[in-house]
Amino acid sequence: MSDLKTASLTDLQEHRLGLLVWKARQIRQAVTAFEQTWPPLPPEPPIPAFGWSQLQRQLTDLAPPELAPLVTDLVSAIRKESAAKPAEMVLREILTITATVLDEGFREKCAEDSTML
Known part of the structure; x- marks a missing residue:
């Protein structure tokens, strides 16, 4: 595979990883905000x-x-x-x-x- 194709695949993988990290952070922020509004109740x-x-x-x-x-x-x-x-x-x-x-x-x-x- 040429260096250009390898670089493109690496860039694509890094972009996808970045999107996954962004989504995980977004969910974590939503959970934190939810838990601040509604703290856990006793079981x-x-x-x-x-x-x-x-x-x-x-x-x-x-x-x-x-x-x-x-x-x-x-x-x-x-x-x-x-x-x-x-x-x-x-x-x-x-x-x-x-x-x-x-x-x-x-x-x-x-x-x-x-x-x-």
Whole structure:
């Protein structure tokens, strides 16, 4: 492989690594801000366990059909970052998605502006 191609691959790898570090810092800052607002509470009995597929299925059922792709993307995004966040922060994100798909005003805006999906 030529030196130019090797340099380009190295630059690309460094760029990707930089993006990963940036994303990790962004998540860490969000977690820190969340924990400052809502410090951890004493342990309690957990809620019944459920999986990501079950969550997505229920949210998709609650959402109008035109929002189903949005629900899929949002649940996927939460799932990918959930290991780095406190459980209560993940819960808040799930509740935000739920409120969004049930919000009539949001539905109307989506119907008017298809770029939101």
